[in-house]
Amino acid sequence: MEIEIMERISIYFFVLFILFFILAIFIYIKFDIRKIYGEISGKTAKKTIEAMQHNNVVSTKGQRKNLLLLNAKTVMLKNDEIIKEKVQSGFHHVG
Secondary structure, three states: OHHHHHHHHHHHHHHHHHHHHHHHHHHHHHOOHHHHHHHHHOHHHHHHHHHHHHHHHHHHHHHHHHHHHHHHHHHHHHHHHHHHHHHHHOOOOOO
């Protein structure tokens, strides 16, 4: 008699285990526990910071290129103005 009760209890607990396991999987998916874990552990913030640093480096490189091009154009314009002045003045060399 006691063995039969133990078998029944064993089966009941096994069924409860399966139900709670399915419930745990459902809650894990429903509440997006992976995202919550990432927030708590700081992994999400770390990935965001790395992405921001990468974007900053990329945009800084683009700004440097633009600045160099702007400086080159400015130098070319100044050289053109100097040449125009010399042409207009007749290339008088002071020395």
